[in-house]
Amino acid sequence: MNDSSAAPVASDAEAIRGRHFRYFDFVMAAFVTILLLSNVLGAGKVAVVHIPGIGPWPFGAGILFFPVGYVIGDIMTEVYGYGRARRCIWAGTAALLFMVVMSLVVVALPPDKNWTGQAAYEQVFGQVPRIVIASITAFWAGEFVNSYVLAKMKLWTGGKHLWTRTIGSTVAGQGVDSLIFYPLAFLGAEGWTSNLVFKVLVTQWVLKVSWEVILTPATYVVVNFLKKREGIDVFDEGTDFTPFRTRV
Template structure:
């Protein structure tokens, strides 16, 4: 039977407890990979693009953190996980991403702090480069981890609840609505924790507004891709999970 014709069952998450899925682990790996790359590589560079016309308050060029191009993809993965596999399995993936992000941050700090061997000539250029790329302050690291954890759980919770409210219809309302809530929480936490007292309140508010709008716009633009992936996975896995009776505590990794 082809994926296009294979039936799938709408069922509560508890009905699939202990079941193994064909693509779940691959989606988890994709989520964690995007999360790590966007948090470790992206923040090191500020990009700039020239606009075809001047925008009020922005001008003719637009500067942005390069990681913002890819970090919203993790929210798309989160939407797909919650929509297809349910909140409980999405929760496991969020904790996997949290653990990976904490480990990568600690590893970066340890490697940067290790004394460089002066006998190796490349260390003279490598050490400053590592400090520039991976040497985030403790505030930025904490802000990134906290904002990710809260934002992703808000995103998944809203996604699961809206699926019940809409009875599984209008997927686009859930993907965009959950992103508005999740990315809003992420931005409202990250920038004040990382930069309050360093940047002016006006600058923080401006950056929050721009990044929030950009991330939501990207989610909306990617809606056709989300629809295609969700449809494929539901057919391939043979399920469509609704979180009826789910324990929505974030402090668990049970499915």
Template sequence: MHDPQPLPPSGQRGGYRYYDLVMVAFVAVYLCSNLIGPAKAAQVTLPVFGPLTFGAGVLFFPISYIFGDILTEVYGYARARRVIWAGFSAMAFASLMAAVVVHLPPAPEWRNQAAYEIAFGSTWRIVLASLTAFFCGEFVNSFVLAKMKILTRGRWLWTRTIGSTIVGEGVDSLLFYPLAFYDSGLIPNEILWKVMVSQFVAKVMVEVVFTPLTYKVVGALKRAEREDYYDVRTNFTPFSLKA
């Protein structure tokens, strides 16, 4: 195996140039996936398959896994861990404040309370299911990618971006849908597994489609940051903010 850090890491030479921007993008996409997407059920008609109904959040959420792959590949698991915690904390705060605002008594002349509740009034069961699935799925995704990078000696990036996403999204889906919807009355139990599988496949396909772009972004960041981190001696506990 080649030297895990062939160049002095830019984080030790005065700070990374783009790490904070990638963090902001990751958090923004995650918030969009939970605050904008879930309120709308969309339907498109596909050749051969016919009509396909899905939650609009599926357009956003896989992109957060792409950012997670980029963070771990370039900066390492520990720095990706800080970003995952930032996203988790931002979503927890946004969910709390959304609940507070929804439950504030509306002014008598304001007539949009019902629409506001539809858009921002997620139940605490769904919020907790989303936070739990995100926390577990993102950390599994980052862990698998970091280990696969060592195993493949940094070659075949596509195998670890797609492979880690399959495992991470699998954990996310297996946790979120039963925790959020089993015996809830919102999705019949007999079709819950079909919804879970279809959403999982859609999210993985987004990762596959974006693989060429992921290659370009990873390559550009590695050159700009002069960093290509290998987690050889990393402490993989998720319960730390140490980079």
């Protein structure tokens, strides 16, 4: 058992291969949970906020919580290294795919004649294939870019200035996420002009990055807690950054 009062020891990823960590499973569970819930509960609702001097401004409710997944992804890469973050990204991707399959099956099942909730169920859980494909592809690519950039920046900065890599990686990761999702999901769709797609893309990207900035103090607290408790500070020297593997 690690001494929780001891300072974290700088380690390369290879040195901790196969090692068990006390809090990693909890971080992974939080990552997958937020990913699924933000897609199920947040993605389907358009909310509105009244901005002084501008008026009502609609936004997708999922934006309040989906960026938290990126924050946890930052924490995971910073504390446990790219390899374990990669494993979590694949776990999240598999969970999303299962959620899609389950939604399709459950919605398609013939309802009992006395059950009156089928229309509402279809509205909430019905999946538009184009948007589903765009969402999963954008998440997968964006999260890997986010983790890669953070791991590389940690090497470049020698582990200093955490805020530069959490914000920098989010700028890159959320940028890739938005560049893939909005054109793939909406470009050419009815009611979606190229100008509207671009406007929503940029707006959502700015808002997601802003969330990262706002949550930076909380990120510092969680990262410092985990590093101290786990007793390590991982640097990805010599790491194979291919996304196409799950072995740590």
